[in-house]
Amino acid sequence: MSESTLWWIVAGFFVSLEMLTSSFYLLILAFGAAAAALCALAHLPQDVQLLVAAAVGGGGVMAWHRHLLKRGPIDTEGYTTTxxxxxxxxxxxxxxxxxxxxxxxxxxxxxxxxxxxxxxxxxxxxxxxxxxxxxxxxxxxxx
The missing domain is CATH 2.40.50.140 (Nucleic acid-binding proteins)
Structure with missing residues (x-):
């Protein structure tokens, strides 16, 4: 089994977990695994694949979390369900x-x-x- 196939399996695993839990963080990690799969298709070394997966997935999670913190708490007075x-x-x-x-x-x-x-x-x-x-x-x- 090729390295890119393993990365696609990892990305699919994260997407399936995201569908079960509705956590956007897991979808961001799936993007990191997909980026690593593209690196594997380009025949880049495994350490580069891991760095790309960590940078895209981890960086995306950090950016999304920072965005949520900057947004602040949800207003409870105008609280309604969508x-x-x-x-x-x-x-x-x-x-x-x-x-x-x-x-x-x-x-x-x-x-x-x-x-x-x-x-x-x-x-x-x-x-x-x-x-x-x-x-x-x-x-x-x-x-």
């Missing part, structure tokens, strides 16, 4: 009780969901509105 989750925004759920860590388990659409409280006040039981969906949490605000 994508398919917007269909659930504004729906009402009933909270029977809050756990000490600030989460609750609510029934929504026939299944149990984890929920987090949004707002400056201490969470209370009762009817809440879905403000956003964050990962596997419903972000709730009191009505």
């Amino acid at each position: 994508g398919l989750g917007h269909l659930d925004l504004g729906e009402e759920v009933s909270v029977a009780g809050w756990a000490p860590d600030g989460t609750a388990e609510v029934l929504y659409r026939g299944s149990a969901w984890l929920a987090r409280h949004h707002g400056p006040h201490v969470p209370q039981t009762g009817v809440h509105r879905i403000r956003a969906i964050e990962s596997c949490y419903l972000v709730l605000e009191p009505i």
